[in-house]
Amino acid sequence: MALCGGVGAARMLxxxxxxxxxxxxxxxxxxxxxxxxxxxxxxPDLDTVTYTLAxxxxxxxxxxxxxxxxxxxxxxxxLHGEDWFRLGDRDLATHLYRTGRxxxxxxxxxxxxxxxxxxGIDVRLSPVTDDELRTRVTLAQASALGPAGLEVGxxxxxxxLQHGVAVRGVRFEGAESARPAPGVLxxxxxxxxxxxxxxxxxxxxxPLLAVPGVLKALTARREDVIxxxxxxxxxxxxxxxxxxxxxxxxxxSVVGVARLYAPWVGTLVVDDADAGLSEDVExxxxxxxxxxxxxxxxERAANLARVVLDA
Amino acid sequence: MALCGGVGAARMLxxxxxxxxxxxxxxxxxxxxxxxxxxxxxxPDLDTVTYTLAxxxxxxxxxxxxxxxxxxxxxxxxLHGEDWFRLGDRDLATHLYRTGRxxxxxxxxxxxxxxxxxxGIDVRLSPVTDDELRTRVTLAQASALGPAGLEVGxxxxxxxLQHGVAVRGVRFEGAESARPAPGVLxxxxxxxxxxxxxxxxxxxxxPLLAVPGVLKALTARREDVIxxxxxxxxxxxxxxxxxxxxxxxxxxSVVGVARLYAPWVGTLVVDDADAGLSEDVExxxxxxxxxxxxxxxxERAANLARVVLDA
Numbered sequence: 001m002a003l004c005g006g007v008g009a010a011r012m013l014x015x016x017x018x019x020x021x022x023x024x025x026x027x028x029x030x031x032x033x034x035x036x037x038x039x040x041x042x043x044p045d046l047d048t049v050t051y052t053l054a055x056x057x058x059x060x061x062x063x064x065x066x067x068x069x070x071x072x073x074x075x076x077x078x079l080h081g082e083d084w085f086r087l088g089d090r091d092l093a094t095h096l097y098r099t100g101r102x103x104x105x106x107x108x109x110x111x112x113x114x115x116x117x118x119x120g121i122d123v124r125l126s127p128v129t130d131d132e133l134r135t136r137v138t139l140a141q142a143s144a145l146g147p148a149g150l151e152v153g154x155x156x157x158x159x160x161l162q163h164g165v166a167v168r169g170v171r172f173e174g175a176e177s178a179r180p181a182p183g184v185l186x187x188x189x190x191x192x193x194x195x196x197x198x199x200x201x202x203x204x205x206x207p208l209l210a211v212p213g214v215l216k217a218l219t220a221r222r223e224d225v226i227x228x229x230x231x232x233x234x235x236x237x238x239x240x241x242x243x244x245x246x247x248x249x250x251x252x253s254v255v256g257v258a259r260l261y262a263p264w265v266g267t268l269v270v271d272d273a274d275a276g277l278s279e280d281v282e283x284x285x286x287x288x289x290x291x292x293x294x295x296x297x298x299e300r301a302a303n304l305a306r307v308v309l310d311a
Numbered sequence: 312m313a314l315c316g317g318v319g320a321a322r323m324l325x326x327x328x329x330x331x332x333x334x335x336x337x338x339x340x341x342x343x344x345x346x347x348x349x350x351x352x353x354x355p356d357l358d359t360v361t362y363t364l365a366x367x368x369x370x371x372x373x374x375x376x377x378x379x380x381x382x383x384x385x386x387x388x389x390l391h392g393e394d395w396f397r398l399g400d401r402d403l404a405t406h407l408y409r410t411g412r413x414x415x416x417x418x419x420x421x422x423x424x425x426x427x428x429x430x431g432i433d434v435r436l437s438p439v440t441d442d443e444l445r446t447r448v449t450l451a452q453a454s455a456l457g458p459a460g461l462e463v464g465x466x467x468x469x470x471x472l473q474h475g476v477a478v479r480g481v482r483f484e485g486a487e488s489a490r491p492a493p494g495v496l497x498x499x500x501x502x503x504x505x506x507x508x509x510x511x512x513x514x515x516x517x518p519l520l521a522v523p524g525v526l527k528a529l530t531a532r533r534e535d536v537i538x539x540x541x542x543x544x545x546x547x548x549x550x551x552x553x554x555x556x557x558x559x560x561x562x563x564s565v566v567g568v569a570r571l572y573a574p575w576v577g578t579l580v581v582d583d584a585d586a587g588l589s590e591d592v593e594x595x596x597x598x599x600x601x602x603x604x605x606x607x608x609x610e611r612a613a614n615l616a617r618v619v620l621d622a
Contacts, residue, residue: 037411038351038407038408038410038411038414039350039351039407039410039411039413040349040350040407040410041350069380069400071380071383071400072382072383072401072407073404074404075401075403076408078404078429079404079405079408079426079429079430080429081404081407081408081411082411089380089382089386090382090383090386092383092386093383093384093387093389093390093392096349096350096387096392097387097392099349099350099351100348100349100350100392102350103347103349118390118391119390
């Protein structure tokens with residue numbers, strides 16, 4: 001099974017699907033990025049993973065749907081509506097479907113299963129929780145949204161401010177009372193191997209750990225937990241993981257990731273570029289595996305998947 | 312000022328705009344047809360009037376927007392989502408805008424003013440109430456939705472069942488506690504003339520009368536209230552007004568309309584086709600004016616507007 005954020009996780013899962021066709025694969029996905037906008041429930045990480053596995057992801061943007069159209073957003077812009085979070089027409093259908101089902105009383109995990117089935121996806125995707133869990137970010141600097149010290153929603157930070165503002169703190173609103181979605185804890189207990197995808201440790205994996213019971217279940221399986229570092233040569237391949245780590249007091253390197261994950265991760269897979277740091281990783285009490293981790297093609301994703309499975 | 316449902320009212324208002332350019336015109340619009348779908352707040356009558364006055368109405372369908380595209384609905388159909396209520400892409404932008412603003416705490420009347428301003432509409436449109444008011448229909452026959460006696464939402468009856476099922480009763484849920492939107496009662500008191508557009512008496516005008524204070528305000532202005540009959544030669548030009556009148560015990564004729572409206576309408580404008588019934592209308596205590604009421608062109612709408620203003 002796999003613990004997932006968005007783009008990096010989606011690529012990693014594509015690799016697993018190629019290497020393990022037809023096999024049972026469960027993926028637990030972050031929902032801290034979820035938001036309500038225009039009254040619609042948007043689940044960016046679930047959708048990124050779903051679109052990627054359905055082969056309909058937009059590889060240019062890294063988000064949204066390929067061959068997307070923008071009729072609704074264009075009209076919304078004419079109305080001077082909130083159009084900072086770009087929702088394509090095909091993408092909107094997902095949000096309409098999800099929101100309608102949630103309003104009718106379905107759980108997010110039930111809706112996720114329905115969407116996977118409709119999209120022809122074999123991987124069993126589940127949100128980490130069906131309850132509301134929202135990542136909130138306290139900004140360390142003044143921004144277009146307000147003075148330093150302001151707490152904003154994750155997408156305000158990530159999209160609206162294009163993660164260009166330093167962060168002082170992150171919290172996961174609702175996490176204390178969130179219950180793991182059905183099957184999450186039993187999957188964590190039963191899985192042969194638990195793969196932590198190369199996702200942002202702070203805001204993608206962090207929310208998963210914040211759901212009561214998850215960290216404990218992972219710690220109990222530590223020897224079978226294998227993480228792929230999202231930090232390569234001191235930098236995030238995409239997004240603000242490196243800056244967030246530094247801003248919140250962790251070294252932005254594979255060693256920093258190893259230190260952060262050590263209580264519950266037995267093995268860390270690092271990129272060839274970080275081969276020289278493998279002893280430092282192991283000094284954190286984490287076994288280190290070195291390979292190519294940059295998934296610039298499906299083949300490279302499949303190669304990484306093979307290494308992770310053999311590790 | 313005008314009391315409005317959807318299509319018939321929209322045409323009537325277009326006529327007034329041509330005849331009275333630049334003059335203050337207030338239109339109070341039915342919200343009993345409103346619904347939540349996919350988490351979005353949809354106000355069909357407000358939108359029909361807005362689109363028509365903005366010159367962007369779809370004259371072929373009688374609803375929605377001209378030069379519409381259907382990317383979201385097409386994708387939603389692929390997901391086996393609820394697509395019985397067709398929402399075009401441009402139309403959806405309106406619903407996203409409205410829902411986002413309502414969720415942010417704006418009133419429906421405030422949002423309506425914003426949308427009118429963005430669409431360049433001079434007429435002051437207002438929902439009859441900012442509170443929730445929903446027309447519910449009790450079916451007299453078994454239907455695809457269930458057995459005879461089932462109460463359904465208005466759009467279930469109107470769109471889903473294509474108003475093809477006999478009706479036993481209509482009620483306006485929430486009406487008792489609905490407050491008139493800001494300005495509604497003062498407009499009714501101050502208007503030089505109050506025009507009841509040729510809208511469905513039961514399900515378009517009925518909800519307006521059900522809001523506490525409105526009927527009393529109209530009754531006080533009875534001599535200045537002039538209605539245009541939506542029934543021509545015993546039939547509705549569009550929609551189920553004739554059947555609804557009959558099913559609920561009123562004659563589907565200009566005489567039936569006169570009888571229904573007599574307590575608060577001083578003058579009824581009927582079509583030339585019903586000239587022979589003008590004495591019967593007046594026998595109901597309502598002054599009768601005969602003219603061409605079928606607005607098949609903007610010119611005919613303007614002619615009707617002139618007659619109504621001169622009456």
